[in-house]
Amino acid sequence: xxxxxxxxxxxxxxxxxxxxxxxxxxxxxxxxxxxxxxxxxxxxxxxxxxxxxxxxxxxxxxxxxxxxxxxxxxxxxxxxxxxxxxxxxxxxxxxxxxxxxxxxxxxxxxxxxxxxxxxxxxxxxxxxxxxxxxxxxxxxxxxxxxxxxxxxxxxxxxxxxxxxxxxxxxxxxxxxxxxxxxxxxxxxxxxxxxxxxxxxxxxxxxxxxxxxxxxxxxxxxxxxxxxxxxxxxxx
Amino acid sequence: xxxxxxxxxxxxxxxxxxxxxxxxxxxxxxxxxxxxxxxxxxxxxxxxxxxxxxxxxxxxxxxxxxxxxxxxxxxxxxxxxxxxxxxxxxxxxxxxxxxxxxxxxxxxxxxxx
Numbered sequence: 460x461x462x463x464x465x466x467x468x469x470x471x472x473x474x475x476x477x478x479x480x481x482x483x484x485x486x487x488x489x490x491x492x493x494x495x496x497x498x499x500x501x502x503x504x505x506x507x508x509x510x511x512x513x514x515x516x517x518x519x520x521x522x523x524x525x526x527x528x529x530x531x532x533x534x535x536x537x538x539x540x541x542x543x544x545x546x547x548x549x550x551x552x553x554x555x556x557x558x559x560x561x562x563x564x565x566x567x568x569x570x571x572x573x574x575x576x577x578x579x580x581x582x583x584x585x586x587x588x589x590x591x592x593x594x595x596x597x598x599x600x601x602x603x604x605x606x607x608x609x610x611x612x613x614x615x616x617x618x619x620x621x622x623x624x625x626x627x628x629x630x631x632x633x634x635x636x637x638x639x640x641x642x643x644x645x646x647x648x649x650x651x652x653x654x655x656x657x658x659x660x661x662x663x664x665x666x667x668x669x670x671x672x673x674x675x676x677x678x679x680x681x682x683x684x685x686x687x688x689x690x691x692x693x694x
Numbered sequence: 695x696x697x698x699x700x701x702x703x704x705x706x707x708x709x710x711x712x713x714x715x716x717x718x719x720x721x722x723x724x725x726x727x728x729x730x731x732x733x734x735x736x737x738x739x740x741x742x743x744x745x746x747x748x749x750x751x752x753x754x755x756x757x758x759x760x761x762x763x764x765x766x767x768x769x770x771x772x773x774x775x776x777x778x779x780x781x782x783x784x785x786x787x788x789x790x791x792x793x794x795x796x797x798x799x800x801x802x803x804x805x806x807x
Contacts, residue, residue, distance in 0.1 A: 518727075
């Protein structure tokens with residue numbers, strides 16, 4: 460790979476700018492295609508293919524304009540926003556990081572969201588609705604609320620349910636969730652919107668400890684990401 | 695707050711390549727560009743190799759890395775990138791052991807300093 464192309468690719472990755480690295484498989488051409496510009500000499504058809512694939516995050520080989528190309532899509536990492544700096548969060552943060560997520564923890568309560576409890580993660584101590592408005596969940600974002608407290612979970616949900624977040628879950632028993640559904644209806648959300656919430660949270664693997672609950676949530680999130688049907692465990 | 699994603703570093707193959715290049719090492723990059731059937735690593739999976747055979751990342755479940763590294767050493771010298779193909783229809787695949795029965799194409803190139 461050309462040094463200038465690699466340097467620009469790394470700059471884009473660091474600034475979380477989506478970019479497709481385009482490699483001619485004859486070994487002669489290398490270029491970078493961004494949403495709004497192109498670094499390199501490519502035909503319009505190749506640029507279009509690169510942008511279409513970037514939007515769908517679909518790397519792969521294709522023949523365009525008579526040549527074979529490898530389109531290598533570099534989108535920013537998937538994000539996991541966790542509302543509630545609770546015990547489960549302490550286990551979910553490292554697990555999700557290993558799985559490749561950029562993890563962000565939101566909790567306005569000073570005694571919960573401490574750097575000591577959460578080293579090496581982005582902590583936001585704003586009120587959840589303000590935090591979510593700033594974070595702008597998109598189709599590459601998952602949102603998990605774990606506070607059990609409607610004062611904190613509901614404002615986060617209000618923003619999240621209006622977003623394209625690909626996975627939404629809220630910790631709580633069926634009874635807690637039923638009450639949550641009532642509150643969300645009063646806030647004006649319809650069944651389709653409320654149905655986007657995966658409840659109870661996580662796959663039914665009999666999770667008990669905080670780490671096990673984190674595993675079940677991460678497992679369900681993974682299944683939803685790859686659009687696998689979630690099969691209920693045999694009773 | 696130091697590095698927000700310390701755990702992700704095991705997967706940051708390009709970051710490793712960047713670090714190695716800055717240390718003046720010879721570096722080759724192998725990238726899965728196409729797969730058919732059951733293959734252990736998806737398109738876009740990467741393996742970075744240095745002149746001493748150190749490697750980070752993967753392009754398979756460990757079946758073809760040996761063959762890729764051997765090729766990578768040649769490419770570090772010549773600078774000519776190569777598309778390598780492994781599969782059950784390929785005698786070499788049996789030798790290097792792509793046991794899953796899948797087919798995979800790997801693009802191997804030199805990282806220019």
